[in-house]
Amino acid sequence: MTPQELKARxxxxxxxxxxxxxxxxxxxNIPEGxxxxxxxxxxxxxxxxxxVLCLAVAQMMGLEPxxxxxxxxxxxxxxxxxxxxxxxxxxxxxxxxRGKPSNHxxxxxxxxxxxxxxxxxxxxxxxxxxxxxxxxxxxxxxxVEVATAAGSGGMVGGQQLDMEYTGRxxxxxxxxxxxxxxxTGALIRCxxxxxxxxxxxxxxxxxxxxxxxxxxxxxxxxxDDILDEVGDxxxxxxxxxxxxxxxxxxxxxxxxxxxxxxxxQQHVDRAIEQLRPYEGPDADFLRCxxxxxxxxxx
Amino acid sequence: MTPQELKARxxxxxxxxxxxxxxxxxxxNIPEGxxxxxxxxxxxxxxxxxxVLCLAVAQMMGLEPxxxxxxxxxxxxxxxxxxxxxxxxxxxxxxxxRGKPSNHxxxxxxxxxxxxxxxxxxxxxxxxxxxxxxxxxxxxxxxVEVATAAGSGGMVGGQQLDMEYTGRxxxxxxxxxxxxxxxTGALIRCxxxxxxxxxxxxxxxxxxxxxxxxxxxxxxxxxDDILDEVGDxxxxxxxxxxxxxxxxxxxxxxxxxxxxxxxxQQHVDRAIEQLRPYEGPDADFLRCxxxxxxxxxx
Numbered sequence: 001m002t003p004q005e006l007k008a009r010x011x012x013x014x015x016x017x018x019x020x021x022x023x024x025x026x027x028x029n030i031p032e033g034x035x036x037x038x039x040x041x042x043x044x045x046x047x048x049x050x051x052v053l054c055l056a057v058a059q060m061m062g063l064e065p066x067x068x069x070x071x072x073x074x075x076x077x078x079x080x081x082x083x084x085x086x087x088x089x090x091x092x093x094x095x096x097x098r099g100k101p102s103n104h105x106x107x108x109x110x111x112x113x114x115x116x117x118x119x120x121x122x123x124x125x126x127x128x129x130x131x132x133x134x135x136x137x138x139x140x141x142x143x144v145e146v147a148t149a150a151g152s153g154g155m156v157g158g159q160q161l162d163m164e165y166t167g168r169x170x171x172x173x174x175x176x177x178x179x180x181x182x183x184t185g186a187l188i189r190c191x192x193x194x195x196x197x198x199x200x201x202x203x204x205x206x207x208x209x210x211x212x213x214x215x216x217x218x219x220x221x222x223x224d225d226i227l228d229e230v231g232d233x234x235x236x237x238x239x240x241x242x243x244x245x246x247x248x249x250x251x252x253x254x255x256x257x258x259x260x261x262x263x264x265q266q267h268v269d270r271a272i273e274q275l276r277p278y279e280g281p282d283a284d285f286l287r288c289x290x291x292x293x294x295x296x297x298x
Numbered sequence: 299m300t301p302q303e304l305k306a307r308x309x310x311x312x313x314x315x316x317x318x319x320x321x322x323x324x325x326x327n328i329p330e331g332x333x334x335x336x337x338x339x340x341x342x343x344x345x346x347x348x349x350v351l352c353l354a355v356a357q358m359m360g361l362e363p364x365x366x367x368x369x370x371x372x373x374x375x376x377x378x379x380x381x382x383x384x385x386x387x388x389x390x391x392x393x394x395x396r397g398k399p400s401n402h403x404x405x406x407x408x409x410x411x412x413x414x415x416x417x418x419x420x421x422x423x424x425x426x427x428x429x430x431x432x433x434x435x436x437x438x439x440x441x442v443e444v445a446t447a448a449g450s451g452g453m454v455g456g457q458q459l460d461m462e463y464t465g466r467x468x469x470x471x472x473x474x475x476x477x478x479x480x481x482t483g484a485l486i487r488c489x490x491x492x493x494x495x496x497x498x499x500x501x502x503x504x505x506x507x508x509x510x511x512x513x514x515x516x517x518x519x520x521x522d523d524i525l526d527e528v529g530d531x532x533x534x535x536x537x538x539x540x541x542x543x544x545x546x547x548x549x550x551x552x553x554x555x556x557x558x559x560x561x562x563q564q565h566v567d568r569a570i571e572q573l574r575p576y577e578g579p580d581a582d583f584l585r586c587x588x589x590x591x592x593x594x595x596x
Contacts, residue, residue: 029451029480034458038450085415090407109388113411114458117383118450120415124422125449128442136434143441144426151423152336152416153327160332160412182327 001281001288009285010292013055014048016065020073024126030118037107037115038122042080044098049220050075050191056289057195057209060282067133068198071142074126075191078150081119082187084112086159092246120150134198142194149190158183167247176249177218184224185217192216208274215271216290222264223296225250226257264294299579299586307583308590311353312346314363318371322424328416335405335413336420340378342396347518348373348489354587355493355507358580365431366496369440372424373489376448379417380485382410384457390544418448432496440492447488456481465545474547475516482522483515490514506572513569514588520562521594523548524555562592 021042025035054072055065087094087102094102104112131139161179165171192213196206228243229252243250251260271290275283319340323333352370353363385392385400392400402410429437446452459477463469490511494504526541527550541548549558569588573581
């Protein structure tokens with residue numbers, strides 16, 4: 001797969017998610033002010049990496065994208081809610097997100113809290129809606145995976161640890177890695193794994209996909225840390241160096257940029273290794289996608 | 299059923315929920331600081347009305363309480379998260395909850411936001427866990443009911459409307475009723491309905507239980523408004539008159555105390571009417587429970 005082909009497929013898949021997201025909150029009896037706040041953040045762009053992963057894995061395992069699209073897109077609800085709440089004054093206090101005013105700057109804190117709560121809750125209503133198209137036992141299992149990954153032993157717990165570590169000296173590599181595995185890794189992992197579960201993959205396949213997701217999640221976070229130091233402000237949509245300024249330990253601050261890059265590549269290699277048994281365009285796409293994560297900073 | 303018998307069964311059922319809640323967050327990899335904040339609010343007492351309703355309806359429809367207990371208890375996670383977020387300074391700014399400092403007063407705003415997020419997300423992991431004991435198609439359907447009732451077209455949307463109406467003159471009866479049907483009614487309704495769905499009740503039974511839940515939810519809110527005016531501070535755990543002070547329209551402010559009481563009784567009568575086809579101790583319990591809601595203020 002050439003870089004052009006990868007980008008074309010990434011774009012095509014993200015557009016599919018985008019059209020779903022643009023429609024899916026309508027007809028749900030949501031008060032207008034709340035709907036506006038929810039859609040402001042949900043439709044603010046972004047790579048839609050998590051749904052794209054879920055769709056690609058499901059497709060590689062034999063499930064058509066149209067059947068898994070609502071479930072895959074609902075993971076973007078969860079990702080979006082986490083950004084809205086993380087930006088709040090009491091949390092990271094970020095005024096900008098993707099180059100635009102963050103949700104609470106536009107709608108006020110109360111509506112931003114509720115928009116986040118609404119997105120998180122609606123995600124599970126949407127996930128459950130695929131049970132007409134996909135056997136219910138798979139749907140429940142995938143929902144439990146997502147809830148566990150997004151919950152207090154996963155993403156929410158990771159945000160708590162991130163706050164506890166911020167400004168603290170001597171955060172170790174293991175602590176940093178464990179925190180990120182929860183804060184960003186778990187949701188990326190379950191985006192992949194839920195695709196496999198919904199497709200009815202074997203336990204061996206599920207295990208390979210779980211490791212693939214874990215590994216690209218780890219690589220993704222290291223690259224994010226690198227970009228925060230050497231990236232382009234316009235492209236990032238936020239000031240470079242904000243991690244250091246906020247007193248956060250990062251991979252580059254622990255081991256330098258070069259070693260961080262190497263580590264990210266090792267995770268990517270591990271991810272690609274897990275895909276060895278699979279052939280065809282979907283497997284190729286997932287392999288190239290893994291490498292693409294690191295290529296952003298090389 | 300005598301008042302003593304009603305109280306005994308209420309207590310027994312609440313204690314069953316209580317023991318489950320006291321254990322269920324352990325072994326889930328939750329960072330200690332976050333777990334403390336979650337359990338502080340989750341284990342702060344309360345009538346556990348929503349799980350009790352879910353258990354009783356399921357039992358009336360033939361499902362043993364032990365099989366539905368995790369699902370029923372998870373609705374209390376959702377109720378608790380909503381209280382934690384509603385108390386935040388950006389929302390209702392309440393320093394007290396059930397006579398104790400509210401969550402953000404104890405743990406700070408950031409942890410209170412995360413504790414709420416964690417409780418909400420964990421609820422769905424726990425709900426899904428009953429799929430080993432109960433057919434998965436019922437479990438998914440019940441989860442979708444809960445997510446829809448708790449989400450932006452239900453509880454979260456109702457809180458948004460409540461904020462929009464607060465301080466506004468001329469809120470009508472229909473607006474007040476619609477807002478409360480979302481803010482408190484939806485979760486009470488789905489506590490009942492999910493019990494019926496999990497038990498595999500017929501669509502006719504589901505419809506009766508849905509109306510029962512809606513009606514007691516409406517009665518419950520009217521009684522809450524009355525208690526805010528004439529209740530006992532020690533028993534309420536918050537100052538009497540706080541609704542009026544905050545500029546909220548209430549049933550008594552629209553129609554006076556006596557007419558509000560009558561209206562609550564009408565809802566209770568409608569709820570009891572729906573239970574006519576059912577016999578046995580569980581149906582008796584649900585009938586007495588409906589009347590008990592209004593008897594608190596008569």
